[in-house]
Amino acid sequence: MMIDWTAFTPWSALAGGVLIGLAAALLVLLNGRIAGISGIVGGLLTPKPGDIGWRLAFVAGLVLAPVLWLAVAALPPIQIEAGYPLLIVAGLVVGFSTRYGTGCTSGHGVCGISRLSPRSIVATLAFMTAGFITVFVMRHLIGG
Amino acid sequence: MVKLSFSALIVGLVFGLGLLVSGMANPEKVLGFLDLAGAWDPSLALVMVGAIAVGFFAFRRAARQERSLLNEPIQLPTRRDLDRRLLLGGLGFGVGWGLAGFCPGPALVALGAGELKALVFVLAMLAGMGIFELLERRKPS
Numbered sequence: 001m002m003i004d005w006t007a008f009t010p011w012s013a014l015a016g017g018v019l020i021g022l023a024a025a026l027l028v029l030l031n032g033r034i035a036g037i038s039g040i041v042g043g044l045l046t047p048k049p050g051d052i053g054w055r056l057a058f059v060a061g062l063v064l065a066p067v068l069w070l071a072v073a074a075l076p077p078i079q080i081e082a083g084y085p086l087l088i089v090a091g092l093v094v095g096f097s098t099r100y101g102t103g104c105t106s107g108h109g110v111c112g113i114s115r116l117s118p119r120s121i122v123a124t125l126a127f128m129t130a131g132f133i134t135v136f137v138m139r140h141l142i143g144g
Numbered sequence: 145m146v147k148l149s150f151s152a153l154i155v156g157l158v159f160g161l162g163l164l165v166s167g168m169a170n171p172e173k174v175l176g177f178l179d180l181a182g183a184w185d186p187s188l189a190l191v192m193v194g195a196i197a198v199g200f201f202a203f204r205r206a207a208r209q210e211r212s213l214l215n216e217p218i219q220l221p222t223r224r225d226l227d228r229r230l231l232l233g234g235l236g237f238g239v240g241w242g243l244a245g246f247c248p249g250p251a252l253v254a255l256g257a258g259e260l261k262a263l264v265f266v267l268a269m270l271a272g273m274g275i276f277e278l279l280e281r282r283k284p285s
Contacts (some may be wrong), residue, residue, distance in 0.1 A: 001180060001181075001184055002182075002183055002184060003183075003184050003185075003186060004176065004182075004183035004184060004185045007173075007176055007183070007185040007187070008185055008186060008187055009167055009187045010187060010190050012165055012166060012167060012187075013166050013167060013187040013188060013189075013190035013191045013194070014190045014191075014193065014194040015165055015166070015194065016161075016162045016163065016164070016165035016166020016167065016168065016191055016194065017162070017166055017190060017191035017192060017193060017194020017195040017196075017197075018162070018194040018195070018197070018198055019158055019159070019161055019162030019165060019166075020159055020162035020163065020166065020168075020191065020194070020195040021162075021194060021195035021196065021197060021198025021199045021202070022158055022162070022198055023155045023156075023158040023159035023162060024159075024195065024198070024199045024202065024203075025198055025199060025201075025202030025203075026151065026154070026155045026158065027151075027152065027155045028202060028203060028206045028212070028218065028220075029202060029205065029206060029212060029213055030148075030151040030155070030212055030213050030214050031148055031151055031152060031155075031212055031214060031216055032206075032211065032212035032214075032216040032217055032218040032219055033216075033219055034219070034220065034221065035155065035159065037159075037247075037248040037249040037252070038248045038273075041248060041252075041269075041270070041273065042273045042276075042277075045270070045273055045274055045277050046277055050145070053145055053146075053148065053149040053152075054148045054149050054151075054152035055152070056149070057148075057149040057150070057152040057153040057156065058152040058153065058155060058156040058159075059156060059252060060153055060156060061152065061153045061154065061155060061156015061157040061158075061159065061160060062156045062157075062159060062160040062163075062249060062252040062253055062256065063156075063160070063252050063253070063255055063256035064156075064157060064160070064256055065156070065157050065159070065160020065161050065163070065164060065253055065256060066160065066164060066169075066253055066254075066256045066257035066258075067256055068157060068161070069161065069164055075164070075257055076164055076165075076167070076169070076170065077170055077172075078169055078170050078171070078254050078257055078259055078262075079170055079171065079172035079173075080171050080172075080244070080245070080246075080254070080259060080261040080262065081171070081172060081175075081245075082171070082243065082244040082245070082261070084261070084264055086243055086244055087244050087246075087261055087264050087265045087268065088264060088265075088268045089240075089243060089268075090240045090241075090243035090244035090246060090265065090268070091240070091244075091246075091251075091264070091265040091266065091267065091268025091269040091271070091272060092240075092268045092269070092271060092272040092275070093236055093237075093239055093240030093243070093272065094237055094240035094241060094246065094247065094248065094265075094269050094272060095268065095269035095270060095271060095272020095273040095274075095275075095276070096236065096272035096273065096275055096276050097232075097233045097234075097235075097236030097237040097239075097240060097272075098233065098237050098248060098273075099233075099272075099273050099276040099277070100229055100232065100233035100236065100276055101229060101230050101231075101232065101233015101234045101236065101237055102229075102230065102233065103233075104237055104247050104248050104249075105241075105247045105248075105249070106159075106247075106248070106249055108234070109192060110192070110195045110196065110199055111199060111203065112221075113192075113196050113199075114195075114196050114199030114200045114202070114203045115199075115203045115207070115220065115221075117221065117224070118224055118226065119221070119223060119224065119225070119226060119230055122226055122230060122231065122234070123230055123231075123233070123234035124234070125234075126230075126231055126234030126235045126237075126238060127234045127235065127237045127238035127241060128238060129235075129238060130234070130235045130236070130237070130238025130239050130241075130242065131178045131238040131239075131241045131242040132178055132180050132238075132242070133238075133242070134178070134238065134239045134241070134242025134243060135175055135178040135179045135180075135242045136179070136180070136181050138242065138243065139175075139179055139181075139182060140181050140182070
């Protein structure tokens with residue numbers, strides 16, 4: 001393994017992580033809900049009365065965050081190398097699997113591990129491992 | 145109701161800013177973290193460290209309470225069993241994450257930044273979630 005020290009951004013990563021943790025903390029302490037993004041979005045597809053507004057508001061907050069950022073400073077880079085066919089496949093797989101496995105990076109990775117939930121620890125190990133393997137295959141076996 | 149939506153909006157904003165600050169909203173950065181065999185960028189491990197350091201105390205507190213500060217029931221998952229769905233769903237999500245470098249939150253943030261590719265990913269993700277719901281509904285319960 002070779003670490004790319006030029007790309008390493010420990011302080012912004014930690015600071016961003018603290019903000020994400022703060023958001024998860026606020027949602028559970030104020031609204032009593034888990035900040036799991038796939039779960040919050042998925043719940044909008046089978047809407048129950050009285051359970052829609054906060055979900056929409058949360059998603060709106062995520063989408064508006066870069067707009068708020070732009071009012072103050074230039075956006076950090078967002079580089080998307082994947083082409084459209086790959087993005088469609090990836091989106092379908094992410095959408096289906098996160099609902100099937102009841103969570104993604106936020107629900108299992110952040111909230112679940114914070115709660116020391118065995119299910120979330122297993123799910124996080126599973127998606128991290130699959131992510132490492134997939135990138136290895138895409139970049140070093142297929143991409144070359 | 146309005147109070148709950150307002151707090152969720154603020155939380156979504158804070159979460160989105162966190163994703164932007166951390167670099168998680170940049171798929172290239174995410175793939176650099178997942179690429180152990182290449183020039184590895186370990187930054188995103190620290191995103192988890194920062195988030196869990198705060199989350200740990202918040203969820204410990206939440207677990208001791210019946211109701212939230214806005215007087216809502218605190219809804220924490222209670223399941224502790226490990227099943228095949230959890231494992232397969234996790235593995236599948238990891239594959240999708242590794243293909244493009246997007247997970248759900250960062251994709252929504254990149255969509256808000258005006259990235260057309262993020263819009264396409266989000267629409268496909270919603271379709272994937274829709275397919276899941278349809279298959280669930282068809283299953284005899």
